[in-house]
Amino acid sequence: MKKNSTLALFAAFIAFTTFSCSSDDKSEENTGGSDTGKTKYIITATTGATGVADYLLTADDVSTGSITTVGNGIEQDGTYRYYITAENNFFSLLYGQGNPGAVTTYNLNASGNLVKKSNFQAETVHVFAAVNSDILTVKVPRSGASIASMYKIDAKESLIKGEAQQDTKVLAGNGERAFFTWATQVGDKVYMPYMSIKGDGVDNFGTVNPDSTWVAVYNYPELKLQKVIKDNRTSYLGAYFTKGLFQDENGDAYGFSGAIATSNSVLVSKKPSAVVRIKKGTTEFDQSYFFNVEEKSGGYKISSTSYISNGKFLLLMYGNAGKNNGAVKLAVVDVYNQTFKWATNVPETLTSATSRYNITSEDGNSAIIGINTPEGNWIYTVNGTTGAATRGMKVEGGQITAIQKLKY
Template sequence: MKSKNQILSFIALSALLSFSACSSDDSSGDTGGDDGDGVVGTSKYIVTASSGENDYLVASDDIDAGTVIDATGTSAVQSPGTRIWESFGEEVLYGFLYNGADASTSASYIMDESGNIVKRNELALDVSIHTRGVVNDDIILVYSDRLRDTTIVQHAYFYTVDSQTDASQEYSLVTDDLLEEGEIAYFTDVAEYEDKIILGARSINSSSFSSDYYNSTYVVVLNDDFTVDQVIKDTGRTGSVSSQKYSQGDTGLEVVDNGDLYVFSAAQTDYDSAASSTIPSGVLKINAGTYAFDDDYFFNVTEASGGYNLFRSYYMGGTTFILAMYPGTNDDATFGIDADRFAVVDVATQSFTWVTGFPESALTSWEYKLPYIDTANGLLIVPATPTENENYLYAIDPDTATATQLSEVIGESAKAVSKLTYQGE
């Protein structure tokens, strides 16, 4: 159950952003600025790797093949614990500790004027952050109750942080019967659509994480005060938004350049129900300016892939996405733990092309991976472990559907790659 200490710890969340500023629109391609010159807009790649029971962050001017990024060296910045990483633009990088059973410390990291990674602040939390996103320049963190005592009212908690004014606020929403009678809503994604907050959701029985509605898709539209505006529902084509592993859901909602909203589903069940489930992974669409699923559009990803399931989706511009896929359906489904294949899809034409050149079985502990979408070069940069004790970054080019090995990462496991840009005082 969510404690008062947990709520009070989030009141301090605005302190995390006490030094934040707007990202430079022109900084995305600048990776080689001089260290120590204090030039606003200087950017570096940030690679995170684990070693022992901790994570370590390393800055690098480039990630080209032949470059070695050492997360065990003296320049690495230690971040205690095993973290889930999330970047918000190029101005701040967060490390959230997964284990919500114990009090834990999440941390934010920025780049200083010398091009060094510095921990900006800490925030003691005793709760997992299940999903996160950016809406109207506010950082939104989401946590959903799943209390096994069904006599207790269940809530979702939302924490908004204005990255420019440092204002923070907490909201809550009762999730009992929100999607279906007798089940609770468990949120898996947050995004912005038509100036509204939207959420991907699962309908579950809190006592067991099972459901009577696996073949339904839900998008919840919220008002600015986090009350429910409406629930958009589709039944019979695919399942809940996004894919979830160890409470982490993400990348299931994406508004493309023309304003259409595409909704991605792994059609996830639970392990007990997997043997009898025949729900395919798929993509639905909500046309720009509307709040209903397009009855004439359905992209059956399981069928297009020859029997694979969708785990994560990454928007590459236009109507192109790169999908992380995992093998197995029904009782052979693994729910993403071995999502080690990628595909390039065009959601408008419903084309599907497997990516070549990416090593098999290279994404151990995939639920904690954070790829970087390099919009300047049109590439997806993925941390991977092609063989035991070897870690590399790979670039996936959606134009050619090929993966290329980049820099080596020294550490037990390469977990995340992102960028930080010096914002100035």
């Protein structure tokens, strides 16, 4: 029973939140027509139909009303799609199950309509992040060859403009292989947290190194490894397809660990789920800072994280199946003051949530998140200070998988 409970908990960490991800636009440039100063929201929703990924829906306001996939939106092809916004372009990446997949670029025209800009083929990747005016993507092997391939895509021109490689076994240096969880631009460098995994088809994501934290530092645009930042107060940052490192407005970087490392499908992390910090201008973990979120939450673990602003984050938390029924809850934290609050006015039962990569409200004080429940699917706004959630637009005809916005 103990093993089964642990397996269920780990599976929930991987499966609960939707894998359709998006990232905040890093540029003010408008490539979609005349600049009206207006913003339109892009909402992706899946009907669950075989062979169909998502529908792309657009709305001027997500705080009220309803929208539907029935007879509406732009249908995406393929089963799995992932999303990222950069240079005011919206990129839809097809996960090709190991094979190359289509990358389709959209933007808004002068009338605010979502239109296709380009379409090209790229490798199926596990990491994609906006860096400068590029999108950095990384294909990370879990078995066979140990070379991770990094691609730089010009976000304005939608063209691959460079590639670099990293031997993940050499990077790990411990008999296992490094598996990048995500990439984050920190200053003029790229910080790439990774987990250590056995790989090679034998307990692929298991490890004998569950309670260490690693961040590989690369220069950019050369993508040459400069250093690995290490710590052992918690486990790896982020998770598979999940960002775990964020830079704030002060230039400091905060890392979030779920402490969910396994071996032979059994949870083996001994350290708490926590937040660590790398101060601006340094390449070391700040030993004076440690935010024990698991303790503050009463035994819950971090599953995914979204940055709001000014040190405020929205967290999706999982409970221990044997301790608190494995409940799934939303919370807000202030990493500056190390305060923790459960979100209020949230549905009691969540089927899934778009909590991996959401957007911030226009006033910068709240996170906008899609919440799917057995009763229906809505877009909520969660205040980063109070934790109070406000229900907005209802999405009908499909579950919400991502939310983003573009200017036109």
